[in-house]
Amino acid sequence: MDLIGTLSNVGKSTFVKYYYNFKNESRYVCIISFTEDYTDIAKATRTNHAKRIFREGMSVQALQMIINSSRVDKDTIDLARKILETES
Structure with a gap:
């Protein structure tokens, strides 16, 4: 799997914001949980790619990639760090 491409399909901020949904919830729950004004297809695509990252143990x-990214806002990086502390 190309993690960079797959993560780009989810969106780094989206991956962090919905991390625990993607990890613990069903595909359906993930899709209906989005608060952004994405199309249903975009919600499903983002969810499918995020679930693949978890399925493949990545x-x-x-x-770590998100934390090291120069294109992610500070709040997202801080939240990613907090999540990483609990996941490691």
């Missing part, structure tokens, strides 16, 4: 690596 969630910690994804969080």
Whole structure:
């Protein structure tokens, strides 16, 4: 799996914001939980890619990539760090 591409399909901020939904909830719950004004297809696509990251055991690596990204806002990086502390 190309983690960079898959994570880009989810969106780094989206992956962090909905991390625990993607990890613990069903695909349906993830899709209906989005608060952003994405189309249903976009919600399903983002969810499918995020679930794949978890399925392939790459969630910690994804969080590390997000933390090291220069294109992610500080609040997202801080939240990713907090999640990583609990996941490691």
